[in-house]
Amino acid sequence: MNHMFARLSLLGVAAALAALGTAHAADLKKGEDLVNQGGCIACHGAGLDKPVSPTYPIIAGQPESYLFHAMQQYQAKHQTPLYGRDNPIMAGMVARFDTQQLHDIAAYVSSLKSPLYEPDKARDPRP
Template sequence: MKFALITVFLLSSIGIANAASVDKGKALVEKANCASCHGAGLNTPILPVYPKLAGQYSDYLYYALKAYKVGNGNPQYGRNNAIMGSQVQAFSDADMQDIAAYIASLPGNFVVKK
């Protein structure tokens, strides 16, 4: 029982230490000028082929950014897009988690059809 409590405490403290920062994410999104393609509020893309990002799940956004960073080097995991591939190269995993947290916090207009 004591081991289980210690394990839970350690795992929860790791999660707290790695919590994403919306403020840092906002600064990174502004610095990378994501709105130049994804539009105002990251919800009005300049072309229909660019996705709306605002309000998307943060874990999906993080893994998408990570896949762009991997690129074609791993065809089972990577995503191939020259623009996004070059955009994410400078970001660390923590940066991408911060970006994902910020974008997920934005109001989106996704519609779930039943």
């Protein structure tokens, strides 16, 4: 009986890990739609690579994990010296998005060509 319980437990853990792996699979098309709906181009430019102000960042082609965590930090209700970004414009822009949508947005924006650097093709095969 214990042997059967152990097998079932392992199967349960494996299923949970598999679900976690796919829970954040990003959708580039959804990300593009959300970027267009969100009005990101108003500040970051049509390709998200030509901001309207030199104080706004070029976000096209930035690492996906950086973009995702930056947007999460703008959503943080309790800003601390170690977590959060204090920008009321961005906080308002990303407030309406859930975690999956932030993943979709980050994946799409990361997929865009950046004028900041040429990616290392050996490590990053994006066109």
